[in-house]
Amino acid sequence: MTQQIPSSLGAQQFPEYLGIPAWQFERALRLGHIPAPDRARRRWSRTVVQQVRDQLAGITAATGAVPDMGATRAAAYLTERFDTEITPDAVAELGRQGALRIADTYKDHPLYDGLDLERFEDQAAAQEAGRLGRQVTRTEAAELLGVRETDIRHLHRAGYLTPIRHARSRWQRRREAPAVPLYRLGDLHTLQHRDDIDWAAVRATAGPGRRSPFAALPNAAQP
Template sequence: MSQNRADFGPVQLARWLGIEESQLRRAQNRGLVPPPDIDDKRWSYTLAKTLPDRIDDIVAALEPKQEPAAPGTSDVGRPAAPRARGAQRRETFGPVQLSRYLGLKTWQLQRARERGLVPEPDTEQKRWSKELVKTLPDRVEEILAAVGDHPGLGSEKAAEHLAQRTGLEVERADVQLLAERGLLRPVGDFRGWPLYAIEDLDGLAPADVTAAISDRHAWVAASLSSEEAAGLLGWPVGKFEVTAEREGLTPGRFGRYARSAVEGLSVP
């Protein structure tokens, strides 16, 4: 995980730690995990990075305690008691432990799973058994070749990267258009937003980047914002938007309306 990670909500923190959100909540209630330090809602990366080394102890502390045997009872003739869940966890691997064992970052393991390069957990606890884990080190080279060593850039950072590489004025919308055209494929996501590999960005043909920028400029020149459309017609913005909706006129990219369509509107 990049140290530039801003913060974590409960869902992201639980996933990052390789535990269930309910376990995170219980651990927080018991004081095993400190409360959020950003607006009492989110954990900073500085605080979150203190937790992975403690995760096994945290999970073990959440396990139900075993009741001692009643005095005078005998174990003779009884079937062997099942191993405690804590012991079972120590003999299996969660995402955090598996990532460390293979020398991968958690996002690399996740993407390897998404691509079928790492099998899904094979135990009832949704963890990987030692037997399965022993078969995985030989796949690490293949995994790294497939997922790379950088999690990727969001569309805004990708635009900055392309601008620096090409010397063109690239904007986020241009990256999104390149993706819509199938010239860029997301390699992952961050909070639901797509991430693009640096290698894929560097592999884009300059002509394709230029075409995306030209299309953006052309649409802006041929379209109007709500405010601009209202001004053109001499209407309040509210009247324009209500009339546009009534006439079935919908905005296109950037929430802008085609100028020709705006000019065709008439006073209701």
């Protein structure tokens, strides 16, 4: 027996009636596969509900079966699909490249579009994104470039090197903003190939107490 459709349904009742998760309903609504509410207080009439119910198979196919998710869950999803490790840094890099759209945010962290994740097939691009998008601390950046941490501080100050984000130190209080700068490995590679930096000369002054050649760089212009 066909279930009797109520005279109208709200935003919580509608997906429950259809038997689909709320995220899939909201995505279908956002993409235009479900019409906007045609009744007051964000409710849908019986006519619209019946129309959507009759087209449900096509709607769910168009909206996909993977919800939007953060970088860690997205990395785990792609790792399982490709049967090779894909890191959260790789997911973030694919987002910066535009290969994965950012659908929303949660507690200031990006949520990557589940439909893009479901359709993403380029394993080689994901692994390369993991290499370029690897995020390193100031200490790790100095080791990779063969310079001192003070050199990295001056490059940061002068705008030659910009953190991709900041992480929270274990010594920070919970109420404090993340203060540890993290740098993208791809940006370090670009920095290594700048014609206006004599890396040999910089490394030659790396002894204790010797002034960094980068100390003379002017501060980056403030926006």
